[in-house]
Amino acid sequence: MSVSPTPSEHFKDYENAIKYYSEALELNSSNAIYYSNRSLAYLRTECYGYALADATKALEIDKNYIKGYYRRATSNMALGKFKAALKDYETVVRVRPNDKDARMKYQECNKIVKQKAFERAIASDETKKSVVDSLDIENMTIEDDYVGPKLEDGKVTLKFMKEMMDWFKDQNKLHRKCAYQILVQVKDVLSKLPSLVEIELKETEKITICGDTHGQYYDLLNIFKLNGLPSETNPYLFNGDFVDRGSFSVEVILTLFGFKLLYPNNFHVLRGNHETDNMNQMYGFEGEVKAKYTGQMFQLFSEVFQWLPLAQCINSKVLVMHGGLFSEDGVTLEDLRKIDRNRQPPDSGPMCDLLWSDPQPQNGRSVSKRGVSCQFGPDVTERFLEQNKLDYIVRSHEVKAEGYEVTHSGKCITVFSAPNYCDQMGNKGAYIHLRGSDLKPEFHQFTAVPHPNVKPMAYANTLMQLGMM
Numbered sequence: 001m002s003v004s005p006t007p008s009e010h011f012k013d014y015e016n017a018i019k020y021y022s023e024a025l026e027l028n029s030s031n032a033i034y035y036s037n038r039s040l041a042y043l044r045t046e047c048y049g050y051a052l053a054d055a056t057k058a059l060e061i062d063k064n065y066i067k068g069y070y071r072r073a074t075s076n077m078a079l080g081k082f083k084a085a086l087k088d089y090e091t092v093v094r095v096r097p098n099d100k101d102a103r104m105k106y107q108e109c110n111k112i113v114k115q116k117a118f119e120r121a122i123a124s125d126e127t128k129k130s131v132v133d134s135l136d137i138e139n140m141t142i143e144d145d146y147v148g149p150k151l152e153d154g155k156v157t158l159k160f161m162k163e164m165m166d167w168f169k170d171q172n173k174l175h176r177k178c179a180y181q182i183l184v185q186v187k188d189v190l191s192k193l194p195s196l197v198e199i200e201l202k203e204t205e206k207i208t209i210c211g212d213t214h215g216q217y218y219d220l221l222n223i224f225k226l227n228g229l230p231s232e233t234n235p236y237l238f239n240g241d242f243v244d245r246g247s248f249s250v251e252v253i254l255t256l257f258g259f260k261l262l263y264p265n266n267f268h269v270l271r272g273n274h275e276t277d278n279m280n281q282m283y284g285f286e287g288e289v290k291a292k293y294t295g296q297m298f299q300l301f302s303e304v305f306q307w308l309p310l311a312q313c314i315n316s317k318v319l320v321m322h323g324g325l326f327s328e329d330g331v332t333l334e335d336l337r338k339i340d341r342n343r344q345p346p347d348s349g350p351m352c353d354l355l356w357s358d359p360q361p362q363n364g365r366s367v368s369k370r371g372v373s374c375q376f377g378p379d380v381t382e383r384f385l386e387q388n389k390l391d392y393i394v395r396s397h398e399v400k401a402e403g404y405e406v407t408h409s410g411k412c413i414t415v416f417s418a419p420n421y422c423d424q425m426g427n428k429g430a431y432i433h434l435r436g437s438d439l440k441p442e443f444h445q446f447t448a449v450p451h452p453n454v455k456p457m458a459y460a461n462t463l464m465q466l467g468m469m
Contacts, residue, residue, distance in 0.1 A: 215246025240272020
């Protein structure tokens with residue numbers, strides 16, 4: 001069983017490393033090693049845009065600095081820029097032909113580049129057929145030796161959900177027929193929802209908002225233990241990034257989708273930047289689904305993810321999205337309602353921003369630390385809220401030492417619900433209660449619980465194992 005380190009200790013290590021290397025660079029801005037080491041700290045904190053810039057700067061200073069090529073390749077891989085990464089891995093292998101790790105990364109990256117080229121070559125303009133069309137779920141046999149939970153007359157019930165959560169807790173696999181039934185049904189439910197879901201809380205009602213869960217199934221169970229199971233009188237909103245990183249993503253997503261089927265009007269799920277093919281290929285979910293089920297099932301997950309709503313508005317006053325606000329002023333709630341979300345996210349525009357952007361303390365906008373979308377300041381938040389007659393926004397997307405953070409004069413709230421993220425960040429998790437009477441956020445913190453000895457990123461692409469050089 002794994003045990004959490006002291007809360008926030010590792011998270012602060014990386015933040016301190018960034019701070020100290022930044023101070024060192026102020027004294028000596030021509031040191032390639034400082035830039036390269038800060039690049040690694042940025043990689044650890046998922047600031048891939050900054051990591052890429054630092055690795056590039058290190059190579060400008062010293063074009064023979066091999067770690068710089070390594071760091072830049074890793075940054076580009078994290079951003080899905082596979083061709084650029086391949087070029088740097090080629091350089092490392094050429095200089096260090098006996099480096100087994102470098103050769104493995106080069107071969108893996110080359111394989112992805114070729115796969116992407118093949119996919120583009122065979123893509124046609126015809127409407128892509130759904131996996132659902134090729135499934136014959138009715139005639140899938142549940143073997144006699146399977147003693148796990150089964151849907152009752154093809155329907156999710158509370159009894160089934162409780163049995164499934166216990167079954168998963170003991171590291172058992174749900175029968176593929178049941179998993180397919182859940183996915184096909186939840187796709188139908190989600191596809192009927194708007195891109196912007198709007199709900200009304202009565203004065204006496206409350207909702208619980210949770211941030212990223214990232215495949216940390218045992219911490220999800222702990223949320224339900226602390227805060228009660230979802231029900232018609234105990235509604236939840238899970239704000240994206242259900243999968244990847246943690247190695248129990250299948251269990252997390254099937255549990256959340258099961259509750260969505262059981263309480264379609266009282267259990268809400270929004271899309272995160274990790275409910276996308278590129279992220280799933282790199283950070284573990286695709287590998288996990290293929291290991292536990294099949295590639296065909298992953299394709300169905302991909303179809304379902306494309307129907308997840310992008311934002312939710314509560315009582316016309318609080319807007320919830322995974323990432324944040326927009327690269328340009330003037331975006332309205334009506335614009336969000338009109339987004340055609342049934343696709344992989346574009347590289348720019350409102351859909352991209354909703355999944356990827358981050359707040360910053362200074363006014364204005366700046367280049368994203370992630371290399372995607374932007375960072376937005378308090379003045380941007382203020383103008384958006386005023387134009388759309390909103391009180392504040394709630395978003396997730398970033399690890400926070402305390403599990404949550406309140407910025408922009410209380411008008412931008414971040415909530416993150418994966419404590420001790422990746423078994424190494426030491427952060428707390430949190431969730432928020434909102435009551436219809438005043439919509440004032442109440443924060444509830446919790447720490448990580450022990451889980452079976454399966455490491456995070458166990459199914460991730462080997463290129464994303466960051467403990468290199």
